[in-house]
Amino acid sequence: xxxxxxxxxxxxxxxxQNVTFRCDPISEHNxxxxxxQTLGQGPEFLTYFQNEAQLEKSRLLxxxxxxxxxxxxxxxxxxxxxEQGDSAMYLCASSRTTGSSYEQYFGPGTRLTVT
Amino acid sequence: AQSVTQLDSHVSxxxxxxxxxxxxxxxxxxxxxFWYVQHPNKGLQLLLKYTSAATLVKGINGFEAEFKxxxxxxxxTKPSAHMSDAAEYFCxxxxxxxxxxxxGTGTSLTVIP
Numbered sequence: 001x002x003x004x005x006x007x008x009x010x011x012x013x014x015x016x017q018n019v020t021f022r023c024d025p026i027s028e029h030n031x032x033x034x035x036x037q038t039l040g041q042g043p044e045f046l047t048y049f050q051n052e053a054q055l056e057k058s059r060l061l062x063x064x065x066x067x068x069x070x071x072x073x074x075x076x077x078x079x080x081x082x083e084q085g086d087s088a089m090y091l092c093a094s095s096r097t098t099g100s101s102y103e104q105y106f107g108p109g110t111r112l113t114v115t
Numbered sequence: 116a117q118s119v120t121q122l123d124s125h126v127s128x129x130x131x132x133x134x135x136x137x138x139x140x141x142x143x144x145x146x147x148x149f150w151y152v153q154h155p156n157k158g159l160q161l162l163l164k165y166t167s168a169a170t171l172v173k174g175i176n177g178f179e180a181e182f183k184x185x186x187x188x189x190x191x192t193k194p195s196a197h198m199s200d201a202a203e204y205f206c207x208x209x210x211x212x213x214x215x216x217x218x219g220t221g222t223s224l225t226v227i228p
Contacts, residue, residue, distance in 0.1 A: 045216060103149060
């Protein structure tokens with residue numbers, strides 16, 4: 001069990017550019033979540049996958065955001081035409097499916113800065 | 116409506132004194148509740164969870180929390196603070212109606228030597 005990993009850890013981009021982040025969950029976990037955390041706030045839910053199916057998306061996830069988990073293992077989160085308001089820490093978490101008591105294990109996050 | 120409210124944004128305690136971090140939730144169902152800790156430049160770590168078993172839940176590093184349905188609270192406590200406890204703490208609720216987890220806004224704990 002190597003934990004949840006995220007790549008890159010930091011990304012600086014110019015406004016209008018596209019960025020893509022990757023998350024590798026704990027191998028036996030079939031659920032994967034993406035969150036966004038801004039300074040001084042708690043993480044906000046963006047979307048969640050069970051295996052390869054994207055089952056829920058927050059209203060925070062605008063059309064410029066897309067997430068995939070093509071083989072039910074790693075996931076990518078892409079932001080198109082980045083805006084300064086997209087600057088935040090993007091967190092990935094994974095969990096097992098054990099009723100409603102599953103806890104999430106978080107990765108270290110990808111810090112995005114849009115200049 | 117806020118699903119989870121952390122009543123204090125900052126708490127300061129002296130080393131060796133008790134810690135109390137307060138959390139209230141709103142849910143018409145049977146929620147699952149969690150406390151996570153986030154140290155600077157580190158990932159979120161699960162401290163403990165409540166999932167409708169024992170109402171007093173023990174976690175790592177000497178932390179515990181009590182689920183009080185009548186008060187809709189899930190306060191985090193520790194008898195004696197250590198310098199290494201200084202961090203941001205998040206109360207998290209799954210309302211039991213779906214798969215979304217809602218985070219509180221966090222409580223920053225400072226431990227004074």
